[in-house]
Amino acid sequence: MKSTFKISALILAFAGITLGAKAQTSTSTTKTSTSSNGVILSVGVDAGIPTGNLSTYYNFSIGGSVQADIPVAQNLFVTLNAGYNSIQGKNNIASPNGATTFDATNIQLLPVKAGLKYFVVPNFYVQGEAGAAFSLSKADNNYDKSAAFIYAPQIGYQFPLGGKSYIDAGVRYEASTKFNSTIDASKVNFFGLRVAYAFGL
Template identity: 40%
Template sequence: MKNRFKSGLAALASLLVFSLTTNAQTVDKKAATTDDKPKWIYSVGVDAGIPIGDFHDYYDWSLGGSLEANLAIIQRKLYVSLNAGYSNVFAKDDVVPGVKGQDLSLIPIKAGLRYYPFNTVSKLYVQGLAGVSILANKSDVGADKSAAFAYAPQIGYLFQLGKNHNYLDVAVKWEGTSKFADGDASEYNNLGLHVAYAFGSKK
């Protein structure tokens, strides 16, 4: 079940990147300005991911949710972003024989920029977020730190839902979190998929 989930997530991420790139090449640059994106874009979504590198030796996959607000600061192309959420990283059992793995409970809080590179109508975007990830169960996992630096570059697309400023926000992202314990072999790296309901306001 877990292997099918991870394979499906990786395939979906690859398909999404191809779809976004193809869609961007057919953007109608002559669309009416009334189709411009709103000044404010809010979203609530689900995040799933696959641990990468040494992190995958101890953890299978992650699942969580997030809230985000984006405010246009230059036309409708460059937005400032604020994101907060929760993620559970599911541990593998018996990595150490007879020892049950302990999940990680993470609360990431990040800020950054979202850029729509083509025009004010295009819904394709690239985004970079950085901030802190709080380890909510530090004592359970025996970590040295309760917070670590976190960053998340991503590429996504706003699929229009109806005639108003309602969207399905779908993105592929890389999430990196620095070490919570001095003896950890590597950072906590994660390849993820973000799917959210987004809505906008002109004000």
């Protein structure tokens, strides 16, 4: 029930950003990234809500990322993305026997992904990426692997700011394989929101 509420809140937040930015966007015709012939770079803030077993011990994730969109065909881009995620642990979690409590150790990750971004209609896109997340807290989190495979389907919208500048807002589901081969709960899965400033070269 809590996860459903958090996911709904994230979707509503994205909708609010979309409507707010849409209201401030001029109705005049603006050249969008879908017709761009050059590379688009973006720098963004990332936030997320853990799902599944991860939500038992973790509250949210926060971080940032840089991304390059490289045009390969009309409305189609290859994406390269690298970032940092800090997944914040909960405090005073009851142990299985209920006798003691503990604080979950934050998970620190460096995700590196590549994928495809396709504009279905002007400004609105679907995106799929895959890659690896490298753990910066392997020992603290009792992982036996330094990295795990990740994948992230996403939808988003680019709001033209004028010239070759945009606000790029997207919602994604990001999931990983296990960081500890014997612990299923070592998967890192979350719903994420990325809001970035993008500019064409």
